[in-house]
Amino acid sequence: MMAKQSVHPSHILALARQTLTIEAQAIEGLQKNLGDSFVQAVQSILAVKGRVVVMGMGKSGHIGRKIAATFASTGTPAFFVHPAEASHGDLGMVTRDDLVLALSNSGESEELSAILPLIKRQGVMLVAITGNTQSTLAQYARCVLDSSVEKEACPMNLAPTASTTAQLALGDALAVAVLDARGFKQDDFARSHPGGSLGRRLLTHVADIMRTGDAIPMVTPDAGLTQLMREMSQKGLGATAVVDQQQQVLGIFTDGDLRRLIEKGIDLRELHAADVMHPNPATLSDTALAAEAADLMEQKRITSVLVVNGQHQLCGVVNSNDLMRAKVI
Secondary structure, three states: OOOOOOOOHHHHHHHHHHHHHHHHHHHHHHHHHHHHHHHHHHHHHHHHHOEEEEEEEEHHHHHHHHHEEEEHHHHOEEOOOOHHHHHOHHHHHOOOEEEEEEEEEEOOOHHHHHHHHHHHHOOOOEEEEOOOOHHHHHHHHHHEOOOOOOOOOOOOOOOOHHHHHHHHHHHHHHHHHHHHHHHOHHHHHHHHOOOOOHHHHHHOEHHHHHHHHHHOOEEEEOOEEEHHHHHHHHHHHOOEEEEEEEEEEEEEEEEEEEEHHHOOOOOOOOOOOOHOOOOOOOOEEOEEEEHHHHHHHHHHHOOOEEEEEEOEEEEEEEEEHHOOOOOOO
């Protein structure tokens, strides 16, 4: 068992900064190695009819799982297969239409090397990310991406640190180049992440969460102040729309407007909605994203937005509480 040692804070910070510097240099160094082989790898991934099957042992395996997840979430079907398990049946998950992306810093991992002849025999496209371009893995691969680094960030130059960072960066570079070539957009990303906050922001429309029917506070222009206040109180939104007979929005009246009228000492008894409403209020289409409603509320410093349909008729209202319940904000 190692004895506990007291380490000075300055040494801790110096080592941390050194680690980040070494890993940053490792990533920077990858750029000089990028060339035709990277382009070929991207084109091969775009052309594959099946899936991208990522393989790697040890730390490379952990990086491989992340790369597979990144591909899968950005429009390229992908999954991870452990090389050791591949030798015991999981290689059957790889088909002739797939592409294998294999990671190994040394390129000599025994478990991976054992299945390389079988992958080649199946005629499967093999792309390698390796720090040794003369390795067994590199010789079997049809496309080799050089992930070599000058040194590991580990003080003993043993633990995979800078090398795994380089692998991850190359994997990200591949994924980004592929998603761009596919024309992968925000909406596509959201469909792969429906449970995340980004998915909710990009997939939830105003029509999905707005209040409709009798829940919409609205009055006609000839409504008196008593009716206005009753409508705001019953619907609980602190505002009411003013519409004509065709449901076209003419204006809006809020509880803030009511307070200001009272503060001015204005006689409210003879006033009507048309006299006190704000004309041409901000509205949103029912096809707009809920995130647009949130942005509009923040911009206008309001808590509710009126929603109109394609004929510009009032069809709903969305409140900040509705957005919070839908976890859009």
